[in-house]
Amino acid sequence: MNLALKDIQHGLFRFVMTCFGLGLLMTVVFAMTGIYNGLVVEALAVARAPAADLWVVEAGTKGPFAEASSIPADTRDAVARLPGVIEAGAVNYQNVEASHAGKSLRLYVIGYERGRPGGPARIVEGRALDASHFELVADRKSGLRHGDTIKLGRNRFTVTGLTDGVINSGGDPAVFMTIADAMALQTELDPSAERVQVARNATSVKSASVAAVIARLHPTADTALLSATVRQWKHMSALTQAEQEQLLLVSVVDKARRQIGLFLIILLTVSAVVIALIIYTMTMEKLKQIATLKLIGAPDRTIVSLIVQQALILGASGWTIGLLLILLVEDYFPRRVVLEPVNAAALAGIVFVVCIAASALGVRAAMKVEPATALGS
Structure with a gap:
């Protein structure tokens, strides 16, 4: 039995809405990346x-x-x-x-x-x-x-x-x-x-x-x-x-390119913090359930797997939703949006690293939970 999937099914609506919200944030990141690339492509289009x-x-x-x-x-x-x-x-x-x-x-x-x-x-x-x-x-x-x-x-x-x-x-x-x-x-x-x-x-x-x-x-x-x-x-x-x-x-286009690039860096930083907070909050809300698992003798690897898998599922879902949304709306932007496969792969790598780092914080908090906590009110 996969505990990560069972826990997601238990709070499916909340998890789906969290993924969708994260997907909207990823859409903005994809859009800014595409606008940055599009600015360069448009600047060179007439000359080329x-x-x-x-x-x-x-x-x-x-x-x-x-x-x-x-x-x-x-x-x-x-x-x-x-x-x-x-x-x-x-x-x-x-x-x-x-x-x-x-x-x-x-x-x-x-x-x-x-x-x-x-x-x-x-x-x-x-x-x-x-x-x-x-x-x-x-x-x-x-x-x-x-x-x-x-x-x-x-x-x-x-x-x-x-x-x-x-x-x-x-x-x-x-x-x-x-x-x-x-x-x-x-x-x-x-x-x-x-x-x-x-x-x-x-x-x-x-x-x-x-x-x-x-x-x-x-x-x-x-x-x-x-x-x-x-x-x-x-x-x-x-x-x-x-x-x-x-x-x-x-x-x-140097100033416009630098300004959009700086905004993109800020947006990526904010996205990383938001992802980390979501995953950490999800872990803290399950401390009593984690204590119960410890009380019944579940090994540490089961608890670690629960947190890491949910973090990766959340990150992958948000990335996928964001990519699908930007592909659907990119033609409606007044300026050209150019999204290269390498951009999507780079953002996937960033999301993966952030999810692992955030889940590590969650794992650290989970490992400190005493089994006796499950018996409290």
């Missing part, structure tokens, strides 16, 4: 989307993500002529506000040259851009659907395809359009502002530029040499893909 090896940006900047960058669009031709460059493309990035279906959308517009690097890596529904103007590919998180139309600036764009997982560090879903449309969206003025410019006999168009030129290199190309060559050009700088990602993590 074009699968570039080299980023050419404005000199003295950390652009185009960590800092604003503006270079002439024809820089792409100069980069494409460098030895070791397979292909190059100009890209543009900007945030826009738009209205769709009665809702306000904040979108991250990515302009790229069709047939060149910079476009969506994978289309999950629909097709890529075919026309030179007024088409876009949107991320699913935008809420746009294949075939929808949306007004950006003065023009209406048709959604020809959908991609997935391309979100900037601020959580804004990306939309891809041609570089010409993106530059027009960047440079065109509001009609009222244009009338003011005309009245002043000034130009009605802002100067056009691109945020960066990206290049894919031959596997044997010397990336460091190419970067040094670009840096010798006037008003230009170059970043490798690794440098670009490091800049994003250090400059853009």
Whole structure:
């Protein structure tokens, strides 16, 4: 007969509710872990989307993500002529506000040259851009659907395809359009502002530029040499893909990542204390029953097994409930939640260690109980 299971059956409702409460706590821990991972993944998603090896940006900047960058669009031709460059493309990035279906959308517009690097890596529904103007590919998180139309600036764009997982560090879903449309969206003025410019006999168009030129290199190309060559050009700088990602993590999301990481550590500490208190309290409530077991001659290993098994069942139940709940609700979070198997395994290890440590405290208290306690009132 397993005493741990018999004792659980005796107070089944209370034990189930305790497991469920612990499961909710584990859900929060899983959620914070997933949000921490998601913050990093989102920050790198846009930078990794074009699968570039080299980023050419404005000199003295950390652009185009960590800092604003503006270079002439024809820089792409100069980069494409460098030895070791397979292909190059100009890209543009900007945030826009738009209205769709009665809702306000904040979108991250990515302009790229069709047939060149910079476009969506994978289309999950629909097709890529075919026309030179007024088409876009949107991320699913935008809420746009294949075939929808949306007004950006003065023009209406048709959604020809959908991609997935391309979100900037601020959580804004990306939309891809041609570089010409993106530059027009960047440079065109509001009609009222244009009338003011005309009245002043000034130009009605802002100067056009691109945020960066990206290049894919031959596997044997010397990336460091190419970067040094670009840096010798006037008003230009170059970043490798690794440098670009490091800049994003250090400059853009470092504080948010550290804050969430610190909160996660605090939450794990609180969870460990709560688990320990629950297990210790469960043991203290059974001291009279433990004394009775001693009185009838039950060996110490039976009492130790009772406490340790219940502690592990409680921890395993809470961990399982927490994992199931976060898997059910992760898609409803406004920001991306990324939970890796290694995270679940690490939390399982932490719960196991805490349960063993807490049960050790309970065992210590149980071993001090005198059998005569069972005869008291």
